[in-house]
Amino acid sequence: MAIYDIKEAKPAPINNRGLVFWLRKNLFSDIKNSLLSLFCIYFLFITVPPALDWLIFSATWSGSQEDIVKDGARWIFIIEKFDQFIYGFYPENLHWRPLFVAALTVAFVASVKLLNNIKLKIVIILLYPFVSIVFIHGGLFGLETVETNKWGGLMLTVIVAAVGIIASFPIGILLALGRQSNMPIVKTLCVGFIEFVRGVPLITILFMASVVLPLFFHDGIDFDKLLRALIGITLFQAAYIAEVVRGGLQAIPKGQYEASESLGLSYWQGMILIILPQALKISIPNLVGSFISLFKDTTLVLIIGLFDILAMVTLTNSDSNWLGYEVEGYVFVTFIYWIFCFSMSQYSKSVERRFNTELK
Amino acid sequence: GTLENVVKKGELNCGVSTGIPGFSATNSKGVWEGIDVDFCKAIASAVLGNADKVKYIPLTAKERFTALQSGEIDVLVRSSTWTSSRDTSLGLNFAGVNYYDGQGFLINKKLGISSAKELDGATFCIQAGTTTELNLTDYFKSQKMEYKAVTYDTSGQTIDGFKKGRCDAVTSDASQLYGLRLKMDDPNSVMVLPEIISKEPLGPVVRQGDDDWFNVVRWSLFAVLEAEELGITMANVDAQMKSDNPSVKRLLGTSGDAGASLGLDAKWAYNMIKQVGNYGEMFDRNVGKDSPLNIDRGLNKLWNQGGLMYPMPIR
Amino acid sequence: MIRMENVNKWYGDFHVLKDVNLNVKKGEKVVICGPSGSGKSTTIRCLNHLEKFQQGKIFIGETELIEDVKIVRHIRSKVGMVFQHFNLFPHLSVLENLVIAPTWVHKKPRKEAIETAMYYLDRVKISDQANKYPNQLSGGQQQRVAVARCLCFNPEIMLFDEPTSALDPEMVSEVLDVMVELADEGITMICVTHEMGFAKKVADRVIFMDGGQIIEENEPHTFFEQPESDRLKLFLDQILSH
Amino acid sequence: MIRMENVNKWYGDFHVLKDVNLNVKKGEKVVICGPSGSGKSTTIRCLNHLEKFQQGKIFIGETELIEDVKIVRHIRSKVGMVFQHFNLFPHLSVLENLVIAPTWVHKKPRKEAIETAMYYLDRVKISDQANKYPNQLSGGQQQRVAVARCLCFNPEIMLFDEPTSALDPEMVSEVLDVMVELADEGITMICVTHEMGFAKKVADRVIFMDGGQIIEENEPHTFFEQPESDRLKLFLDQILSH
Amino acid sequence: MSNPPNTPTSSVSFFNNPKNRAIIFQVLALGFVVFLAYYFANNMFANIEARGIETGFSFLDQVAGFGISQTLVAYDDGSSTYSRVFLVGVLNTLLVSGIAIFFTTILGLLIGIGRLSNNFLVAKLSMVYVETFRNIPILLQILFWYNVVLAALPSPRQSLSYFGEYFLNNRGFLMPRPIMEDNSGYILAALILACIGVFFLARWAIKRHDDTGEEFPIFTVGGAIILLAPVLVYFVAGQPISSEIPELKGFNFKGGWVIIPELLALAFALSIYTATYIAEAVRAGIESVPKGQKEAANSLGLKEHVILRKVILPQALRVIIPPVINQYLNLVKNSSLATAIGYPEIVTLFSGTTLNQVGQAIEIILMTMAVYLLFSIVISLLLNWINAKMEIKGR
Ligand SMILES: Nc1ncnc2c1ncn2[C@@H]1O[C@H](COP(=O)(O)OP(=O)(O)OP(=O)(O)O)[C@@H](O)[C@H]1O
Ligand SMILES: Nc1ncnc2c1ncn2[C@@H]1O[C@H](COP(=O)(O)OP(=O)(O)OP(=O)(O)O)[C@@H](O)[C@H]1O
Numbered sequence A: 001m002a003i004y005d006i007k008e009a010k011p012a013p014i015n016n017r018g019l020v021f022w023l024r025k026n027l028f029s030d031i032k033n034s035l036l037s038l039f040c041i042y043f044l045f046i047t048v049p050p051a052l053d054w055l056i057f058s059a060t061w062s063g064s065q066e067d068i069v070k071d072g073a074r075w076i077f078i079i080e081k082f083d084q085f086i087y088g089f090y091p092e093n094l095h096w097r098p099l100f101v102a103a104l105t106v107a108f109v110a111s112v113k114l115l116n117n118i119k120l121k122i123v124i125i126l127l128y129p130f131v132s133i134v135f136i137h138g139g140l141f142g143l144e145t146v147e148t149n150k151w152g153g154l155m156l157t158v159i160v161a162a163v164g165i166i167a168s169f170p171i172g173i174l175l176a177l178g179r180q181s182n183m184p185i186v187k188t189l190c191v192g193f194i195e196f197v198r199g200v201p202l203i204t205i206l207f208m209a210s211v212v213l214p215l216f217f218h219d220g221i222d223f224d225k226l227l228r229a230l231i232g233i234t235l236f237q238a239a240y241i242a243e244v245v246r247g248g249l250q251a252i253p254k255g256q257y258e259a260s261e262s263l264g265l266s267y268w269q270g271m272i273l274i275i276l277p278q279a280l281k282i283s284i285p286n287l288v289g290s291f292i293s294l295f296k297d298t299t300l301v302l303i304i305g306l307f308d309i310l311a312m313v314t315l316t317n318s319d320s321n322w323l324g325y326e327v328e329g330y331v332f333v334t335f336i337y338w339i340f341c342f343s344m345s346q347y348s349k350s351v352e353r354r355f356n357t358e359l360k
Numbered sequence B: 001g002t003l004e005n006v007v008k009k010g011e012l013n014c015g016v017s018t019g020i021p022g023f024s025a026t027n028s029k030g031v032w033e034g035i036d037v038d039f040c041k042a043i044a045s046a047v048l049g050n051a052d053k054v055k056y057i058p059l060t061a062k063e064r065f066t067a068l069q070s071g072e073i074d075v076l077v078r079s080s081t082w083t084s085s086r087d088t089s090l091g092l093n094f095a096g097v098n099y100y101d102g103q104g105f106l107i108n109k110k111l112g113i114s115s116a117k118e119l120d121g122a123t124f125c126i127q128a129g130t131t132t133e134l135n136l137t138d139y140f141k142s143q144k145m146e147y148k149a150v151t152y153d154t155s156g157q158t159i160d161g162f163k164k165g166r167c168d169a170v171t172s173d174a175s176q177l178y179g180l181r182l183k184m185d186d187p188n189s190v191m192v193l194p195e196i197i198s199k200e201p202l203g204p205v206v207r208q209g210d211d212d213w214f215n216v217v218r219w220s221l222f223a224v225l226e227a228e229e230l231g232i233t234m235a236n237v238d239a240q241m242k243s244d245n246p247s248v249k250r251l252l253g254t255s256g257d258a259g260a261s262l263g264l265d266a267k268w269a270y271n272m273i274k275q276v277g278n279y280g281e282m283f284d285r286n287v288g289k290d291s292p293l294n295i296d297r298g299l300n301k302l303w304n305q306g307g308l309m310y311p312m313p314i315r
Numbered sequence C, D: 001m002i003r004m005e006n007v008n009k010w011y012g013d014f015h016v017l018k019d020v021n022l023n024v025k026k027g028e029k030v031v032i033c034g035p036s037g038s039g040k041s042t043t044i045r046c047l048n049h050l051e052k053f054q055q056g057k058i059f060i061g062e063t064e065l066i067e068d069v070k071i072v073r074h075i076r077s078k079v080g081m082v083f084q085h086f087n088l089f090p091h092l093s094v095l096e097n098l099v100i101a102p103t104w105v106h107k108k109p110r111k112e113a114i115e116t117a118m119y120y121l122d123r124v125k126i127s128d129q130a131n132k133y134p135n136q137l138s139g140g141q142q143q144r145v146a147v148a149r150c151l152c153f154n155p156e157i158m159l160f161d162e163p164t165s166a167l168d169p170e171m172v173s174e175v176l177d178v179m180v181e182l183a184d185e186g187i188t189m190i191c192v193t194h195e196m197g198f199a200k201k202v203a204d205r206v207i208f209m210d211g212g213q214i215i216e217e218n219e220p221h222t223f224f225e226q227p228e229s230d231r232l233k234l235f236l237d238q239i240l241s242h
Numbered sequence E: 001m002s003n004p005p006n007t008p009t010s011s012v013s014f015f016n017n018p019k020n021r022a023i024i025f026q027v028l029a030l031g032f033v034v035f036l037a038y039y040f041a042n043n044m045f046a047n048i049e050a051r052g053i054e055t056g057f058s059f060l061d062q063v064a065g066f067g068i069s070q071t072l073v074a075y076d077d078g079s080s081t082y083s084r085v086f087l088v089g090v091l092n093t094l095l096v097s098g099i100a101i102f103f104t105t106i107l108g109l110l111i112g113i114g115r116l117s118n119n120f121l122v123a124k125l126s127m128v129y130v131e132t133f134r135n136i137p138i139l140l141q142i143l144f145w146y147n148v149v150l151a152a153l154p155s156p157r158q159s160l161s162y163f164g165e166y167f168l169n170n171r172g173f174l175m176p177r178p179i180m181e182d183n184s185g186y187i188l189a190a191l192i193l194a195c196i197g198v199f200f201l202a203r204w205a206i207k208r209h210d211d212t213g214e215e216f217p218i219f220t221v222g223g224a225i226i227l228l229a230p231v232l233v234y235f236v237a238g239q240p241i242s243s244e245i246p247e248l249k250g251f252n253f254k255g256g257w258v259i260i261p262e263l264l265a266l267a268f269a270l271s272i273y274t275a276t277y278i279a280e281a282v283r284a285g286i287e288s289v290p291k292g293q294k295e296a297a298n299s300l301g302l303k304e305h306v307i308l309r310k311v312i313l314p315q316a317l318r319v320i321i322p323p324v325i326n327q328y329l330n331l332v333k334n335s336s337l338a339t340a341i342g343y344p345e346i347v348t349l350f351s352g353t354t355l356n357q358v359g360q361a362i363e364i365i366l367m368t369m370a371v372y373l374l375f376s377i378v379i380s381l382l383l384n385w386i387n388a389k390m391e392i393k394g395r
C-alpha cells in the first residue's frame, strides 16, 4: 500500500535546544515553577555571597588579634588553638604519637584491602588495636604514659568512634545470632537487651556509665572515666549493629544454611565460614550508616565532661584572652564533622551502587 | 581505706570543676590552676610528698557527688556548699571550709538598679544542681517577689546565656561572679550587687565512713591555715625549720608526731607549704590581690584578723 | 478517527519520531511492528498524551490534541490503553481497579460502575476473581483485568503496547483470544505487537516502523508475503527464523 | 545401605510423610517421582537430617539416624546432597567451595584437599574454572560444581533433589551425563527427578509418591509401561503429554 | 530387598543431643546473666550501705524548691515535690517533641517532594539541605541554633512587636493568653458540634459520590465549617473570650503566653535535623511507586488530585510511614540533648537538677530510662498496627 523514504534525523527545533530551552524546561516551565525558581535565586542571592564573604573574602587568616580589621571570620583563633582542637591536652612533645597512629591506620586499611594472605591479615587485624593503644596511651616499651584525662579534641572523637565500632562489632554479631537463634531464653535475652538499648537515648546510657556504673563494682575496681564512657557507647552501638547484621542474615537464602549443614559443617563453622562473610558483605552500607551515626553521637561525651572536639571549642572559648570566638569554633567543628560524615556516606553509597550492579 | 589507695597508686584523684576561674580552670597551656586546685596539690604533697601527683577529674555540678560516692575521685574540691542534707543523706563528709562564700547577683549596668530588691520579675541564669537554685527560690519567696530561672548545665553556658541577654542577672556564689565577670567582653559593663542572700561555706568533701582519710583532708586544711597564722610561707619555710617556736616545730614536724598520727610523713606540712604555700598565699595567688579577680579576703581572713578562718591547734 | 500529521518528537537532541503520518478509520485495526527502539511505543503514547511531541498535529475524532487539561482528559476518556506490564493498582482489588475510573472520571454511581465492571470481568472470563488483589493473579489474568479496566469506560479506541510480551507462552494465546474478540466487536484498535499470527488474523493494516519513521504499511497479506523495503525483509527474516 | 522404617512426619498438623518405608541397597540407583507437594523433597531431606521426623527409624549403613550431633555429622559425611538451586557459596571460588568441607570437617591438610578437589573438578570436566566464582558460571557448570563438592568427601550415598529443574533445556542433558557417569561407578544414589529418560536409563527402581506416601515402586520398564495404580497412570499421562 | 537390621548405635551421648546442648547452653547463659545481675546488685547495695546513700523513691515526696523556666502544669517552686518535677519534665519533653514532630513532618515532606521536583534549583537546593544537615551532629546544631537565636533577638525593651499583642525578644515569643469567661463553653461546644457535623458530612459526601459519582469539596467545606462555627458562636455569645496581652513591666514582659527561646531553638534544631531523614523517606516512598502507575492512572483520565489520593499516596505511604515513625522516635530521644541548652525536659530536670539535689543516681536514671522506653514501646505498637493495616495483599 505504501512505502516511504528514509528520512534524515533533523536537529530539534530551536526552541527545543540549548541553554534557553534548558532554562525554560528546568526552571521556568510554568508560572508555579518560575516563581519557585525566582524564590530560590533570591534565596541564594541573599545567603551565598554574604556567607562566602564572611568565610573567605573578609576573613582574617593570619596575624594576631590586634590585626583584625575586617568583618569576616577570624580564623586566627582556629589557627592559634588548632593543636588543642586536634589533641586536647595531650602533651605537646608527644603529638607525634597520635599522628603516628593515624598513619598506622592508613597503612592498616591499605594492607587489609590489598593483602591476600588471610593469616597475615588476621594477625594484622588483631595486632592493630593493641599497637594503637600502646602508642596513644604509652606505659609500655619505655613510652611515657599519657593519662586518658589528657586525651581530647578530634583525637578523642576519633578514638571514641573507632573503639565504639571495633568493640561493638563482635558483640553486635553475637547479639544478632542470638536474636536469630531458636533457643527461647537466649533469644529473649538478646531481644530484651537490643530493644532496651534502642529505646533509650544515648545520653542516659552515658549518664549510667559515668555515674552509676562504678556503684556496680567492688571498691577496689576502679574504671577510668573514658573507659566507662567507651563501655556505654560500645553496648549502645552493639545493639544497633545487631539489628544491621540481622538484616544481612535474613537476606541470606535458606539454601546456604542447608548446604553448609549438609556438608557436615557445625553451627559455628557454618556461621563463620559461610553465612557471616556473606551477611556482613551485604550489610556494609548499613554498617557504614550506623558508624556515621555513632561518629555524630560522639559529641554527646561532652555532656559527661569528656573533652571531645566540640567540648574543646567551648573550653577554649573561656580562655580570657580569646573570648567571643564561638562562631568560628562552631563553624570549624561543623566543617570537620561534615567532612567526615559526608565522605563516609558517599563511600557507603558507592558500595551500595557496586552491590546493585554485582547483583545478578 | 582511701589513704592506702592513694599511696599505692602514687596519685591523688581530685575532683574539680570544668572551669571556674580562680577556683579550678585550665590556663592557656591547658594546665589546671585555682585555689581548689592548689588545695588538691596541698593534699598530694602532704600524702605523697609531691604536689604534681594529682590527677584532675573535671566534673559538672551534677556529676560531682556521684563521682565521689562511686569512688572515682578521692576528694572533691569543687566549691561545694556544706549543707546538712549533703552531709547526711548523700553519704558524704565535709572536711572543712576553704572558702566562705555567699550568693550574689551579677547584673548589667544598663539595667540601672543598685539593689537586689529591685529585681522583681527578673530572669536569672543559674547553674543546674547547685544550692544556688534553692537559695534563689527562698530569697524571692521571702521578699514576696517573682522571678524566672533559666537553668544551664555548666557555668560556661550560664555566662553565655547572660552575655546574649537571655537573662537579666546571673546569680551564683559571689566568688564565682567575679570570675564570670572577667569572661564578659567588657567586664566594666556589668556589676555585682551588694546583697548576699545566703551562706555558702565551700569546702573539700570526702566519702563518709573513712575517718583516716577524712582526718588527712581536714588537717591538711588546718595546716595551711596554721601556717599562715604562724607566718610560714613558701619562701621562708626552710628557714622556719630551724625555728624554736613550739607551734612551728609541731607543724613542721621537727617535734611531736602529728604526721605519724595522721599516717603521714613527719614532713607532711613542710611539703605542703614548700610546694604550694600557706592559705594566704593560695588565696592571693588565685583569687586575691595578685590575681585578675582581685577579690577582697573579707570573711576569709584569719580569725585574729577579723575573719572566720580558725585552724584548730595542732598538738 | 485518529489522524497524525507530520508528528515530530525529540528526546533532547535525539530525533525519536520523524514526520509520522498516520490515519486510522473508525473500526479499523492497525498493528505496528518494528525493531526495538524504533519508536513504536512513543507513537502510541503520543496518542493519549503520555508523551508530548514538538511538531505536527494529532486529531482524535474531531478533537485536536493540544496541551490543555480538559481536552487531554476528554481524549483520554475516549482512548483506552493496555500496557506491557499491565500497571494494575496493586493496593486495590480487581473490582476497585475497574471501578475507579468510571466513578471518578465519568461520575457514574458506584453501583452502576460495579455492574459494568462485573459485566466486563465476565467477558474476559475472570468474574470469579473480582475480589482478589492483582498480585494474587497470574500474568494472563492480570492482563485480562487490564483489558477489562479499559473497556469499563467504553472507549472508542484501544491502544495496546506489546500486551503479550511479558507473558508465559501459554498465556499469550489466552490474551490474544480476548483481543480478537474485541476486534470482532468493531472497536478501533492500534496494537504494537510482534505476534504475527494475531496481525494476520485481525489487522486491517500492518505498519512497519524503523528509526522513528513509518517505513512501510500494507494490508497483512501483502505485508508479510511481499515486503517491499529491504529493512522490512530483513526484519521479517529475523522474526520468522526465530 | 539406607533403610527407612515407617517414617512419619508432620508440619504442625499437616501430615507430610505417612509411613514411608524404603530400602536401598548399596550401589542401587533409585528415582523418586510424583506430583508437586507429594513429599519427595521431604523424604530425601530426612535422610541427611535437614528435616527432623517424628516417628519411625532411619538407618544409614549400620548407623541409626538419631538426634545426636556426632552421629548426624557422621551420617552427613557419608551422604552427599545436590540441591535444586545448587546452593554454592557465592563468596568463595569454585575451588574453595570444594575444599571447605574436607579441610574443616574431615581435617584434611589443605594441599591434599586441593588435589582431591582438582581431581573431581576434572572428572566433571570443569577443572579450568577452578578459580572462578559460582556466579560467573552457567547453570550447568554450577550444577557440576555442586556435584563435585559432594564427591570431594567421597560419600557413599548421593541424594539429588530435582537437580535439573532449574536449568535451561540444553544444560539438562549435560548434567544428566555427569549423573549417569556417577551411576556407572556404583555409588548409591537417590534422585528426585521428572526426567523420565534418565530414570529409564540408570534407575534400578522408580518410586512414585503422592500425598506423602509411596504409592507404587517398580523397576523402570514395568513402572512406565505397565503402571498399576490409577494415580500413577494419570501422572504419567500428564508428564508425557507435556 | 532387605538388609538384616543391625542393632543401631543408639547409645546417645547426653551432651551430643542438640536439644540437651541447647538447654545446657541456655541455662549457662541465663545463669551468667543472673550472676551478673546478682553481682552488680550485691555490690550496689554494699556500696550504698557503706556510703550511707539513701535509697528508695521516698525522695519523690520531698519539696523540690527550685524554679523551672517552663511548666505546663501548676508548679510552685516553694511547695511542689520532685514527683511534680518529674511530671513537668515528661510534659515538656512531650511538648517539644510534639512541636518538632509537627514541623519536621511538614518540612521533611516539602524537602522530600522538592528533591523530586523537575525544577532544577529546587531539586539541587533540597539535596544540599539534606546532605548538609544530615551530616552535622544534632548536639552541635542545637548549640548553634540556640546561640544564633539568642544573638539575633533583641532585648525585651527593643522587642519586635506584631499587632501590639505579639512580641519577640530574647526572652522568647510572647502572645496573648486567652481568658475564658462565662459563656466560653458554648464555643467549645460549637467546635465539637462542628467536628461531628463534618464527620457526618464526609460520610454523606462519600455516599453521594457512590450514588451519583458527583464529587463534593469536603476538605474545603469541612475546614470552613470547623473554623467558622466557633468564630460565629464567639460573636453570638458576646465575645466571651478576652485575652491577657503581655505587657512590658519593669525589665520584663508580664502576662500572656511565652515560648521560651530554649524551646524555640530545640524545636527548630530537631525539626531541621530530623527533616533530612524524613525527606529521604518521602523521596524513597514516592520513588518506590513505579512510573507505570502514574501513566496508567493518567491514561484512565483521572484528575491529578485523584491520582495522588487514590493511586500514588496509598502505595507510597506504605513505604514512607515506617521509617518516618522511627524518626519520630529518634526525635523524642534526641530531645534529651536539651540538657546542653537548659530546656527543662525530663533529662535536664530529673537526671540533672534532681539527681544532683537528691543524689540517688540509680533510681533517677532508671526512672528517666523508663519514660523513654514507654515512648518507644507505644510507638512501636503503633508502627506494627500501621504496618498490618497497610500491607498490600498477595505479595
Ligand atoms: N525518556 C527518554 N529519554 C530519551 N530517550 C528515550 C526516552 N524514552 C525512549 N527513548 C528512546 O526513544 C527511542 C524509541 O523508544 P520506544 O520506546 O518508542 O521504542 P519501541 O519501538 O517501543 O521499542 P521496544 O520494542 O524496545 O519497546 C529508543 O531509542 C529509546 O532509547
Ligand atoms: N516448612 C514447611 N511448613 C509447612 N509445610 C511444609 C513445609 N515445607 C513443605 N511443606 C509442605 O509439605 C508438603 C511436601 O513438601 P515437599 O517439598 O516434600 O514436596 P515435593 O514433593 O518435593 O514437591 P515439589 O515437586 O514441588 O518440590 C507440601 O505440601 C508442602 O506444602
Ligand SMILES: [Mg+2]
Residues within 6 Å of the ligand: C040, C041, C042
Ligand atoms: Mg516499546
Ligand SMILES: [Mg+2]
Residues within 6 Å of the ligand: D040, D041, D042, D162
Ligand atoms: Mg521438592
